[in-house]
Amino acid sequence: MLSNIGIPGLILILIVAxxxxxxxxxxxxxxxxxxxxxxxxxxxxxxxxxxxxxxNKQ
Numbered sequence: 275m276l277s278n279i280g281i282p283g284l285i286l287i288l289i290v291a292x293x294x295x296x297x298x299x300x301x302x303x304x305x306x307x308x309x310x311x312x313x314x315x316x317x318x319x320x321x322x323x324x325x326x327x328x329x330n331k332q
Contacts, residue, residue, distance in 0.1 A: 291303075
């Protein structure tokens with residue numbers, strides 16, 4: 275899905291985000307998105323480690 279967007283589409287999305295949220299809010303939104311992504315990665319890493327431990331016990 276995202277592979278079909280291309281560079282012009284990403285530029286358009288960034289321009290719309292800049293217009294909607296303004297230049298002052300974009301860094302805050304990016305920081306919140308990065309924090310959420312980091313938490314998601316840590317949670318999925320914990321799930322896969324738990325699953326690997328269960329498989330090793332059997």
